[in-house]
Amino acid sequence: MVNTRRMLVTAVETLDEEKVIRLVKMGLNKGISPLDLIEDVHQGMKRVGVLYERENYYIADLIMASLIFQRVLTLIPITKESASEQKPQVIIGTVKHDIHDIGKNIIKGLLRSRGIGVIDLGVDVPPDVFVDAVQETGAKILGLSGLLTSSYEVMREIIDTLNKSNLRSRVQVMIGGMVNEDVKEYVGADYWVDDCAYGVEVCRHILNIDVNSCSNTMVGVV
Ligand code: B12
Structure with a gap:
């Protein structure tokens, strides 16, 4: 198993599409x-990113x-309900x-498959759109994704605006992507996540969902 997983990381790094697909199927x-x-x-x-950085x-x-x-995700249907x-x-x-x-x-996909309602605002989303959505929906969690340093x-601007609009205390802010503890502190978020399983756990914790009420069946093929 360990071998399959290690080979999978390398197959992605070397962009060997067919091998990736074979290993994912084998892993499942x-x-x-x-x-x-x-x-x-x-x-x-991440290794592909490093190779890109090194030119x-x-x-x-x-x-x-x-x-x-994207092709791997078609083998792993993560959303099983609308x-x-x-x-x-x-x-x-x-x-x-x-x-x-x-x-x-x-x-x-993971959150929805666990019965947690998610509004997806898409990509390249301006700060005021996030803030308006928090205001209008009363959602308890705001998840911000960013993989660029400029993100x-x-x-930070989004969280500043939440503060200025007196909305900050109403919402827990999670950041994901190329983030870490320092980024979390810098932008003023509550949580940072770079692992999807952990992200789901944090959301369930915030929403006070009993861990036992959601067995490990979020992925259609488990
Ligand atoms: C694939 C990729 C692309 C694809 C993206 C396709 C797409 N539809 O997303 C394309 C080709 C479009 C692209 C474009 C660019 N990219 Co790019 N890209 C990557 C790459 C290789 C992988 C990203 C990825 O999808 N990872 C897989 C997913 C699953 O990981 P993830 O997003 O981190 O998500 C996980 C967690 O973080 C978490 N998560 C993510 N979001 C959220 C949100 C919440 C709320 C929560 C709870 C959790 C969570 O859950 C996920 C599962 O565990 C990264 C390398 C890297 N280190 O990541 C570079 C990288 C991010 N790209 C980079 C760059 C430079 C670019 C470009 C500027 C290149 C260019 N010259 O045009 C453009 C920018 C376009 C733009 N304006 O955004 C740099 C950024 C460097 C920097 N310091 O800013 C990276 C780091 C590569 C590198 N090392 O140089 N890119």
Whole structure:
């Protein structure tokens, strides 16, 4: 199992699409958790990012990596029910100037599949759109996704605006993407997440959902 997972990370890193698909199918057959497989692909994507930074890879390779991830997600259906009838408890979006949305979409799918209502504002979302959505829906969680360094400033601006609008105490702010504790402190968020399973746990904790009421069946194929 460990071997399959290690090989999966490398197959993503080397952009070997067919091998990635084979390993994901093999992993699912062996009973490896879909969330673990998603995290392996995620780790592989980080390596792709490093190779891009070192100029071994080009933008076309980033695009290829995202296409591979999208294909993997078709093997791992993470949304098993529509959220349309669910009361929105989480507002989510990728912040202004940033169009990375794979991680955001995974979190959205996982939350919805656990019966948590999510409004997805999309990508490149201006600060006031987030703030208006918090105001209008009364959602308890605001999830901001950002993978660019420039996204930190936008996240900070959103939280500043929430403060100025007296909405900050009404909502818990989670940031995800290329973030860490320092970014969380800088922007003034409540939580930072770079692992989808942990993100779901944090949301359930905030919403006070009994952990035992949601067995580990969020992914259709588990
Ligand atoms: C794929 C990719 C792309 C794709 C994105 C396709 C898409 N639809 O998203 C494309 C090709 C479009 C792209 C474009 C660019 N990219 Co790009 N891209 C990546 C890459 C390789 C992978 C990102 C990814 O999808 N990872 C997989 C997902 C699952 O991971 P994730 O988003 O982190 O999500 C996980 C967690 O963070 C968390 N999460 C995410 N969001 C949220 C939100 C909430 C609320 C919660 C709770 C959790 C959560 O859950 C997820 C699952 O665990 C990264 C490398 C890296 N280190 O990540 C570079 C990277 C982010 N890109 C980078 C760059 C530079 C660019 C471009 C500027 C390139 C260019 N010259 O044009 C453009 C920018 C476009 C823009 N304006 O946004 C840099 C950013 C560097 C920086 N310091 O700012 C990176 C880090 C690569 C690098 N090392 O240089 N990119």
